[in-house]
Amino acid sequence: MPCCAAIVADRHLDVAIASRAPILFILRGNGLELGPVVRRIHDAGKLVAVHLDLVAGLRDDPVGVSWLARAEVDAIITSRGRLIPLIRQERIVAIERLLLSRRSHLDAASGALSRSSPDIVEVLPGVILPSIAHMIPRFAVPVLAGGFVRTPADVRAILAAGAVGVTTSSQALWEFDGQ
């Protein structure tokens, strides 16, 4: 199952837990009260990744990382490369977001990713990955793509461009097997 469920509202959680998506990405909600949510997701046999920069209540700093570690999340997502080593020290999968906006920013962003050494890179907006994949250096780690991914055709094109999976809030894709 290549599609991870991006949770952007609390009401989507039940649908995601019941879906075939193997990993739930928590992008909104109260970061201070994640324990019960994490347990529910784990009880469903799924993994949970939390976006430290986006959830409410937590500062994107070392203590915020420790807080999520105590909540037993499986992965932490951030755009802040300085936090990646701290996340890995907690033995949590570190996912760094590569935000694509301009060609002139790509080299700097790619260099920063090389220095921070995340476990996974998430490229946004993922829907354009097939168009710009030739400009992005090949990373030594798996690549996910998220943002405006809405159709099976989007998913197939992104996988063909080299990503191992997508993150999407489109619930229909949470059942999509990638074929």
Next chain:
Amino acid sequence: MGSNAGDIHLPRVLVATCAREPLRLPRIRDAGFLFRDIDLPALLTAAMTTSAPKAVDLDTVRGLRTDDDAVTFAMERLGIRIVLTRRPQTAERVAAAGGLALLHTLAFDSTGVARTLDSHPRSARIGAVISPGLVLPHMLPSEVSRLPRPLLAYGLIMEPSDALACLELADGLVIGLDVAASLAPVLAGVATEP
């Protein structure tokens, strides 16, 4: 061709430049320059030496604080009346001074766009920059319709087909000189359409 906001015309094509090389516009009708990632003295020189339409990405000018004095300097001293910025307050200042402000809207995902638009001042002289512009054809019509006008597509537009797709939805686009040169034959046709 392009878009008018009050008495200010947004060109259909803005060629991005940091003015390290002599300013040059490809043969594209309704084109101008976007000064970005540029040092303040170079901006001064470049703005004074071209009669082409010009815009500036104010937050990226090295040496320039993004405040009221900077807005006045850009508009009155340099004659740049189209200002791109990430800051709603700066955009409002530009609009109040009679310019056209284009507020950056980061379009990395749909929820991010919605959140960014919540802080848009929604004034007649404040449009939007969708960044990266390449994502614009992938947005839903309902999402595009919520974007303030005039709308500029900016970032990662490097193929003629992408440029054309963006121009169908936006009032203008930003491209690099190398891309503009290669796109000139295609964009000339678009720019001359009624």
